[in-house]
Amino acid sequence: MLCVLSLAPFSSPSQSRSRSRSQSRSPFLPNVRCLFGNGKQLQEKRRRHSKADAISTQEVLDLFDQLSTAQNPPPSIYQFNQLFAALVRTRTATDNPVFSLFSRLIQAEGISPNDYTYKIMMDCCARTNQVGLLFGFLGRFLKEGCKTNVVVFSSILKSLCWENRIDEAAIIVLDKMPKMGYAPNVVSYNILIDALCRKGEIEKAMDFLHDMMSKGQEPDVVTYNILIRGLCHNGEIEKAMDYLHDMMSKGREPDVVTYNTLINGLCKNGQIDKAVDCLHDMISKGFEPNIVTYNTLTDGLCKNGEIEIAMDFLHNMVSKGHKPDVVTYNTLIGGLCKKGEIEKAVDFLHDMMSKGREPDVVTYNTLIDGLCKKGEIEKAVDFLHDMTSKGRKPDVVTYSTLIDGLCKKGETEKAVGFLDDMMFNGHKPDVVTYSTLIDGLCKKGETEKAVDFLRIMLGKGLTPNLVTYNSVIHGLSKLGHWKEAFNVFRELVERGFLADDYSYGAFLGSLCKQGQSKVVNKLLDLMIKRGLKPSIFSHTS
The missing domain is CATH 1.10.10 (Arc Repressor Mutant, subunit A)
Incomplete structure (x- = not known):
């Protein structure tokens, strides 16, 4: 049974206005008439504020206040819907102010939400994985005589699948929708197929594909991409390739996502030669590899020890106009460290920084790990200091790596010092950290200290392995x-x-x-x- 949404009262528009007057105006806050006067202007505003943090919550509330108190001309629900839709597209957090603004809207006189308003709210619920709230909005939606459609059902399906309630979603597609006179479309099936593939239930996903096709719905490129990704994740590369060929035989052109998915699957299965062949096939069909393509291949080559070929791909990538990102550099630095070529890895760090790419914690952790494995602990500590001087905070991995390196060199006293530093800086040692230190102490014959740390570990609620x-x-x-x-x-x-x-x-x-x-x-x-x-x-x- 559907519950009817009950939304708590919110502060009145007059309260919000008095609050906003006491604060300084933001340069982002435009005149409401200019912002909402026509669709094109709002679209431009949306484009300029495409990032979630581009406009603050306070600015959103102020915009809502100005709109809700406009007199000439009075606002329409269409204008509110435009604001709500923009919020849903740019915010994904569960504290999205769109819900509180809807609560204020339904208390306002002269303006009532329409079916599109409810669809926006339900879409936001689906995006933020709030199934209960979604059904609450659906209850109001139906109570007010609004007609549902496939788009509404898609929001419900997404939410159920996010909560792993796939069986309930399947009942809606196979039973409820047809009984209510709505034929599930390719999007409905894609949501279910995607959820099943993510669970590794490929056979069930195939069953839905066949059911979809038996009802006259042809799979689109998204369907094939989902299945190919699922098969690659399961290591069924040959089947994934079969689906690529099936896709093309039915006139469905693969896209960059299709090829990137296959290349990633082949690399993870150690089939680097086939991954490179797939790249050539992609280019021959007129598709331009993107940064994801190059990073995927670079990662596969580095893990396979093919550093020189990975370097060639980097040069090719640059010649095609693609700028290496932090992921690219981290991958190559990791590959060089794995081969023990620390000096070259450090050269890449300098090259990275000279091109305006700031190293992240992964970059430093990779180099510190490489240096520790070579026994160059002092240099590893230097990188820790360099890391902190550049505003990068070490994490549990950083400290655990250094503690491991020190223990292997028998420098247990320094290792204990780093454990103290780690906790002083607000990081909680995990099972790996303590196990590493305990093992190092035992190997050095400091077993009593090791037993003390075992007790400390237990006292902190950590379960030794x-x-x-x-x-x-x-x-x-x-x-x-x-x-x-x-x-x-x-x-x-x-x-x-x-x-x-x-x-x-x-x-x-x-x-x-x-x-x-x-x-x-x-x-x-x-x-x-x-x-x-x-x-x-x-x-x-």
């Missing part, structure tokens, strides 16, 4: 502290972890050295029951 426990058990065992190792091992089991051969091996080694043969036999029996075969390691640790 098997690797964390294994590090502590192994560290205690090496020192011959078998009772402490047993306590940690028991805690591991009590917390529901399935101890592996390494866990048992570390503990058995300690017990064997202490001559605890009875306990050893019990643990061996437990290993066999859990399906773990005692190995040479288990007896010799």
